Amino acid sequence: MKFDWTFFFQSLLTPSPAFLTGLILTIVISVVSMALALVLGTLIALMGRSRFPILRWVAGIYVWIVRGTPLLVQLMIIYLGFAAIGLFKFEDLTILGISLLAAVQAAILGLTINESAYVAEIVRAGLESVDRGQTEASMALGMRPGAAMRWIILPQAMRIIIPPLGNNFNGLMKNTSVLSIIGVSEMFLVAQAISSATFKTFEILIVAAIYYLALTTIWAFAQALIERKLNAQVGNDSAAVPVFKRVFAPRVRKQLVLEGAENA
Amino acid sequence: MPDSPATLAAPEVLVSANKVCRSLGGRPILSDVSTEIRRGEVVVLIGPSGAGKTTFLRTINHLEQIDSGDLFVNGHRVGYRKLDSGRLIEDSTRTLAKQREEIGFVFQHFNLFPHMSVLENIWHAPVRVRKIPKQAAVADARRLLARVGLADKADKRPASLSGGQQQRVAIARGLAMKPELMLFDEPTSALDPEMIGEVLDVMKELAQDQMTMVVVTHEMGFAREVADRIIVMDAGRIIESGSPDQIFNNPQNPRTSSFLSKIL
Numbered sequence: 001m002k003f004d005w006t007f008f009f010q011s012l013l014t015p016s017p018a019f020l021t022g023l024i025l026t027i028v029i030s031v032v033s034m035a036l037a038l039v040l041g042t043l044i045a046l047m048g049r050s051r052f053p054i055l056r057w058v059a060g061i062y063v064w065i066v067r068g069t070p071l072l073v074q075l076m077i078i079y080l081g082f083a084a085i086g087l088f089k090f091e092d093l094t095i096l097g098i099s100l101l102a103a104v105q106a107a108i109l110g111l112t113i114n115e116s117a118y119v120a121e122i123v124r125a126g127l128e129s130v131d132r133g134q135t136e137a138s139m140a141l142g143m144r145p146g147a148a149m150r151w152i153i154l155p156q157a158m159r160i161i162i163p164p165l166g167n168n169f170n171g172l173m174k175n176t177s178v179l180s181i182i183g184v185s186e187m188f189l190v191a192q193a194i195s196s197a198t199f200k201t202f203e204i205l206i207v208a209a210i211y212y213l214a215l216t217t218i219w220a221f222a223q224a225l226i227e228r229k230l231n232a233q234v235g236n237d238s239a240a241v242p243v244f245k246r247v248f249a250p251r252v253r254k255q256l257v258l259e260g261a262e263n264a
Numbered sequence: 265m266p267d268s269p270a271t272l273a274a275p276e277v278l279v280s281a282n283k284v285c286r287s288l289g290g291r292p293i294l295s296d297v298s299t300e301i302r303r304g305e306v307v308v309l310i311g312p313s314g315a316g317k318t319t320f321l322r323t324i325n326h327l328e329q330i331d332s333g334d335l336f337v338n339g340h341r342v343g344y345r346k347l348d349s350g351r352l353i354e355d356s357t358r359t360l361a362k363q364r365e366e367i368g369f370v371f372q373h374f375n376l377f378p379h380m381s382v383l384e385n386i387w388h389a390p391v392r393v394r395k396i397p398k399q400a401a402v403a404d405a406r407r408l409l410a411r412v413g414l415a416d417k418a419d420k421r422p423a424s425l426s427g428g429q430q431q432r433v434a435i436a437r438g439l440a441m442k443p444e445l446m447l448f449d450e451p452t453s454a455l456d457p458e459m460i461g462e463v464l465d466v467m468k469e470l471a472q473d474q475m476t477m478v479v480v481t482h483e484m485g486f487a488r489e490v491a492d493r494i495i496v497m498d499a500g501r502i503i504e505s506g507s508p509d510q511i512f513n514n515p516q517n518p519r520t521s522s523f524l525s526k527i528l
Contacts, residue, residue, distance in 0.1 A: 136327055137375035141389035141441060142365035144357050151392060155379050 041119025
């Protein structure tokens with residue numbers, strides 16, 4: 001076994017422009033897809049609570065299909081399947097001076113659809129966690145359903161919604177590696193290309209793994225900060241746990257135990 | 265004009281119910297409930313649990329739907345338009361919200377908004393719903409908070425208050441909308457015994473200030489002392505109605521006697 005330390009550190013500390021472009025594309029696709037999925041997923045969740053049965057039905061079927069099929073299959077259907085049957089073919093586009101390759105469009109669409117189903121379930125659970133009495137109190141004060149949602153229900157649901165959403169974004173960033181299959185030159189595809197050009201397969205894959213780990217770790221800190229802020233807003237004591245500890249400590253079990261003790 | 269009966273030309277009648285019926289799953293909850301409540305009157309609804317007291321109270325601001333009958337508050341039909349055929353068509357959420365602005369509702373479990381300070385709980389609806397300038401609404405909220413004896417709790421979260429204090433805030437929140445009518449749904453049933461008095465005291469003061477009140481309660485001392493009229497309900501019907509003296513000392517209906525003998 002021969003590990004090429006020079007190549008490893010070179011790739012890690014002074015990555016090639018192609019690798020950096022891949023890294024940026026990974027970040028951009030993740031952020032854009034998540035943002036779109038938040039909007040779409042919230043819409044699906046609200047449809048699921050509609051008083052019109054047809055909307056609830058559509059939302060239910062959507063979540064059922066999207067969550068019940070693999071992301072990779074969904075991406076292939078959107079990018080290759082639709083084109084093959086003559087339904088829809090992605091073309092390279094230039095919007096506001098930014099060129100969007102066909103594969104990138106398909107990637108964003110696929111990730112958005114896939115993620116939106118999970119977002120919908122998270123938002124739904126969050127909305128359901130808010131006591132029915134809150135809606136009644138809002139209505140009794142003359143608020144219309146939209147105002148009650150905006151001022152009373154959503155702010156309370158947020159506290160429930162944010163932690164799992166953060167975890168999902170973490171998963172989404174890692175899932176972008178799947179996009180290499182449809183030829184999106186994100187970080188993992190670039191890493192594979194470098195690997196076949198240099199035969200330093202192990203080294204470059206470790207470098208890619210370290211970059212993914214850096215991305216998810218930075219996000220974990222951001223998420224901990226957001227959660228701390230949200231908890232502070234409602235006067236929750238767990239705000240006192242330092243961010244560093246929240247990211248690295250095996251916190252789930254510990255917090256459950258603490259919360260249980262407080263309630264007792 | 266089915267929506268403006270002649271009897272309501274007299275402005276002193278604030279609530280008028282005529283043969284209000286409601287059933288759930290084929291089981292009647294309200295059967296032909298008819299009564300009139302005058303401006304400034306304090307009416308207490310009593311009766312065994314399951315009698316329909318709370319359901320009737322909730323129909324007055326349309327938190328509960330009705331199947332048939334006529335229900336007016338201040339000359340306006342509550343919750344519905346009535347077609348010439350006699351069918352009731354539920355109002356739009358906008359109309360419902362408008363109607364509810366004029367009717368305060370105090371819940372058994374307070375239903376304060378936990379993500380807001382005590383003060384914001386009170387000024388929120390006047391600002392967001394009534395569109396009162398925030399400065400004026402906040403000043404008004406402070407005045408109301410002082411009136412219920414909680415001026416020093418303005419910046420606290422509801423969760424840090426005792427049950428009795430929370431219910432007093434809830435009453436202030438209702439009053440902030442300057443309603444013509446206040447409805448109380450078992451306002452002291454969820455309280456520890458030592459806190460019942462402070463809430464009843466606030467309600468007594470309100471009654472002295474000529475607020476029109478409809479109160480569902482099991483506090484017979486309060487009913488005897490404060491009520492202008494007591495309505496006794498059983499099995500979804502009004503079985504008797506009269507002054508406290510009549511009801512407590514000379515009940516006409518044997519079921520009233522039997523109910524009172526169980527709780528007094």
